Amino acid sequence: MLRIGDLEIDFALREVRRDGAPLRVGSRAFDILELLNNANGELVSKDEILRVVWPRTVVEENNLQVQISALRKVFGASSQLIRTVSGRGYKLLQCTNVVRAEHVRDTQPDAALVTSFDDSQVISNGSNVHLVGRDLTLAEVLTVLKHRETVTLVGTGGIGKTRLAIEAARKAAPAFPDGVVVISFSSVTDERFALDAAAAGLRIKNANAPLSINTIVDAVRGKRLLIVLDNCEHVVGSAANIALALRNSGHVILATSREPLRIPDETLYPVPPLVVPEAASTEGAVLLTGAAQLFLARVKGVAPEFAVDKKTVLLIGAVCRALDGIPLAIELAAARAALLGIEVLGNRLNDRLRILTGGCRTAPPRHQTMRATLDWSYRLLSEIERSVLRRLGVFVGGFTFDAICFLTVDQDASTWETLEAFCGLVSKSMVAAQLDGNDRRYRLLETTRDYALQQLDDNGERNAASAMHARYLLTLFGEAPANGTERTDEKRLADFSCELGNVRAALEWSFSSSGDPSMGVALASATVPYLFDLSLLSECCSRARQALAVYDSTMDCEIPSDSVLKLRAALAAGLVYTNGPGPEARHEWMNLYADAVLQRNTEYEACALWGLWNAHQYGGEPRAALLMAQRFCDLARGRADVTQSLLGMGIEGITLHYLGDQLQARARLEEMLAAYDQSAHRWSATGFHIEHGIVARATLSRVLWVQGSE
Numbered sequence: 001m002l003r004i005g006d007l008e009i010d011f012a013l014r015e016v017r018r019d020g021a022p023l024r025v026g027s028r029a030f031d032i033l034e035l036l037n038n039a040n041g042e043l044v045s046k047d048e049i050l051r052v053v054w055p056r057t058v059v060e061e062n063n064l065q066v067q068i069s070a071l072r073k074v075f076g077a078s079s080q081l082i083r084t085v086s087g088r089g090y091k092l093l094q095c096t097n098v099v100r101a102e103h104v105r106d107t108q109p110d111a112a113l114v115t116s117f118d119d120s121q122v123i124s125n126g127s128n129v130h131l132v133g134r135d136l137t138l139a140e141v142l143t144v145l146k147h148r149e150t151v152t153l154v155g156t157g158g159i160g161k162t163r164l165a166i167e168a169a170r171k172a173a174p175a176f177p178d179g180v181v182v183i184s185f186s187s188v189t190d191e192r193f194a195l196d197a198a199a200a201g202l203r204i205k206n207a208n209a210p211l212s213i214n215t216i217v218d219a220v221r222g223k224r225l226l227i228v229l230d231n232c233e234h235v236v237g238s239a240a241n242i243a244l245a246l247r248n249s250g251h252v253i254l255a256t257s258r259e260p261l262r263i264p265d266e267t268l269y270p271v272p273p274l275v276v277p278e279a280a281s282t283e284g285a286v287l288l289t290g291a292a293q294l295f296l297a298r299v300k301g302v303a304p305e306f307a308v309d310k311k312t313v314l315l316i317g318a319v320c321r322a323l324d325g326i327p328l329a330i331e332l333a334a335a336r337a338a339l340l341g342i343e344v345l346g347n348r349l350n351d352r353l354r355i356l357t358g359g360c361r362t363a364p365p366r367h368q369t370m371r372a373t374l375d376w377s378y379r380l381l382s383e384i385e386r387s388v389l390r391r392l393g394v395f396v397g398g399f400t401f402d403a404i405c406f407l408t409v410d411q412d413a414s415t416w417e418t419l420e421a422f423c424g425l426v427s428k429s430m431v432a433a434q435l436d437g438n439d440r441r442y443r444l445l446e447t448t449r450d451y452a453l454q455q456l457d458d459n460g461e462r463n464a465a466s467a468m469h470a471r472y473l474l475t476l477f478g479e480a481p482a483n484g485t486e487r488t489d490e491k492r493l494a495d496f497s498c499e500l501g502n503v504r505a506a507l508e509w510s511f512s513s514s515g516d517p518s519m520g521v522a523l524a525s526a527t528v529p530y531l532f533d534l535s536l537l538s539e540c541c542s543r544a545r546q547a548l549a550v551y552d553s554t555m556d557c558e559i560p561s562d563s564v565l566k567l568r569a570a571l572a573a574g575l576v577y578t579n580g581p582g583p584e585a586r587h588e589w590m591n592l593y594a595d596a597v598l599q600r601n602t603e604y605e606a607c608a609l610w611g612l613w614n615a616h617q618y619g620g621e622p623r624a625a626l627l628m629a630q631r632f633c634d635l636a637r638g639r640a641d642v643t644q645s646l647l648g649m650g651i652e653g654i655t656l657h658y659l660g661d662q663l664q665a666r667a668r669l670e671e672m673l674a675a676y677d678q679s680a681h682r683w684s685a686t687g688f689h690i691e692h693g694i695v696a697r698a699t700l701s702r703v704l705w706v707q708g709s710e
């Protein structure tokens with residue numbers, strides 16, 4: 001069998017197929033093609049062609065030309081591969097995208113030796129769609145292959161390792177005149193049979209002698225083959241031995257595996273997902289991404305009438321994003337979309353594992369559904385790796401290594417065992433690592449996460465894991481430890497941005513029927529100020545309100561006394577921005593004031609007074625505002641708080657200006673600005689991170705203007 005681009009030339013069946021469908025090729029044309037192919041790229045003279053193809057007839061030479069041009073038509077874009085050598089004959093060029101896939105059908109391995117060998121699937125599965133979105137990746141793999149003897153394409157199930165390896169082998173074939181061989185371990189069920197699969201792939205028949213690695217090495221000694229070892233992960237020990245022995249005897253190994261072979265000088269090439277469109281991409285930008293192109297190619301293959309308008313394209317973009325650009329998941333989704341429509345598919349994607357089924361009948365069983373492909377990996381994990389993976393399912397939007405340690409602290413495993421298990425999960429491509437500046441974070445791909453959650457449910461561990469998750473976030477953002485190793489405010493805010501998805505998930509779990517309301521109130525109190533700082537003001541208000549309502553209605557809510565004050569302060573501060581400094585905000589500042597006085601918490605009392613000053617001042621009631629400003633000053637003085645005393649002078653000055661007392665206003669503002677130092681006089685309470693000096697200076701300039709001063 002010969003492959004040229006998307007053509008399959010099957011000499012056994014005397015058939016030429018494109019996208020699996022046979023093309024019309026006359027028998028003479030086929031004879032010529034076979035003759036040219038047998039010449040391995042060498043010239044075949046016109047005389048010889050005429051003699052072989054028309055053995056008992058004398059024909060005009062133009063008959064030959066007609067057949068050649070018919071063949072060129074069939075070859076389409078690859079027609080230039082049939083080269084005319086002027087006046088002499090023809091050649092079939094062996095260009096880079098030709099693979100002599102002898103191993104597919106010509107191989108008749110000895111049945112006694114070969115237990116399972118299905119690399120016909122490797123090649124034929126999905127071959128009706130060109131390799132999509134891999135130009136750069138393919139070029140990189142080819143470059144690595146030029147310089148390294150053992151290259152392993154690693155990545156999660158269905159990411160496209162096999163497809164890429166086969167394509168790379170095709171392109172690299174001309175550099176390996178002794179040949180390219182694909183050995184698939186995909187359906188080898190036991191490590192012991194890996195050697196048999198290798199022998200079959202290399203067409204070694206020696207049923208009488210016991211098969212050993214040496215027999216295999218000897219049989220291909222003296223050649224330099226490119227050997228693709230496909231799907232090694234479930235026989236990784238044997239595959240590694242075979243790879244090492246063959247590499248050491250001069251062959252080049254291109255392996256695919258969900259985990260590395262871990263042999264000396266192995267070069268790992270992590271296969272990335274297909275590029276997916278950004279969230280706000282335009283229709284054109286979506287269509288440029290590999291993921292969307294694969295989706296469309298697949299959907300059109302199944303349902304050519306599938307209509308593609310702007311809305312559909314944008315939905316396809318969203319689906320590809322939700323599937324993290326994993327080709328197998330995209331293929332399964334496209335098949336479903338062809339059947340159900342893209343909108344139905346899009347709405348069902350929160351249950352990915354159920355909807356991503358119905359794979360191609362010719363695909364291996366582990367590619368029939370997304371669950372099957374994950375089952376395949378899950379089975380290869382150790383008990384502790386499985387347990388850690390399950391727990392990781394509760395994280396939304398990634399996690400740090402510290403988070404994993406926290407979440408697994410109750411397991412009967414030491415930190416070292418957890419570390420080992422975690423490294424195992426990363427190397428088995430179940431956990432993806434992402435470097436964000438100097439911080440290393442990890443994440444599960446969305447389909448893997450769904451799978452982990454499903455496993456948590458099946459093992460009755462979901463609630464316990466969610467509780468640990470919420471506790472972890474509370475520890476991370478709750479009260480800071482009193483020692484000097486504290487993170488700066490900026491660092492805490494940056495950490496919070498990274499953990500926003502986790503915080504939201506933990507709050508939702510805490511306030512759910514199976515959650516823990518006290519945990520929810522404590523966590524909301526620890527985190528709503530960050531929502532304010534990130535300008536997520538509506539969310540800040542609604543989460544604070546939710547937590548306060550739960551607190552008010554839950555009798556046994558055990559939380560630190562100032563947690564409620566924190567919630568009230570964040571709610572009031574948020575309302576100023578979402579609803580303006582009107583009655584609602586004033587009401588919440590009053591609530592805060594009352595609670596703070598009752599709890600004798602002067603810090604929050606000061607916040608409330610400032611808030612009330614602000615609400616009155618900008619609500620058009622400067623007299624009431626002046627009263628609040630004076631109380632604020634009194635309180636600051638009583639607490640001997642220099643910063644707040646200065647800020648109090650500032651707000652008094654502002655209100656006096658609005659009341660028309662420019663002399664007093666100027667005196668207050670000048671006194672404040674004379675002592676104010678932006679870096680020293682900071683008030684870090686929620687809502688008060690404003691630059692008070694600028695506000696005071698701006699007001700002072702208006703005062704001077706009103707006074708007519710220079």
Ligand SMILES: Nc1ncnc2c1ncn2[C@@H]1O[C@H](COP(=O)(O)OP(=O)(O)OP(=O)(O)O)[C@@H](O)[C@H]1O
Nearest residue numbers: 125126130131132157158159160161162163327328
């Ligand atoms: N770039 C691509 N263009 C078109 N189809 C692709 C591409 N990458 C992968 N596919 C298709 O996606 C499916 C999964 O790809 P493949 O078998 O290569 O995954 P894999 O990483 O080898 O998975 P496994 O770990 O299970 O062996 C196949 O049907 C393949 O044809």
Ligand SMILES: [Mg+2]
Nearest residue numbers: 161162231256
């Ligand atoms: Mg594979």
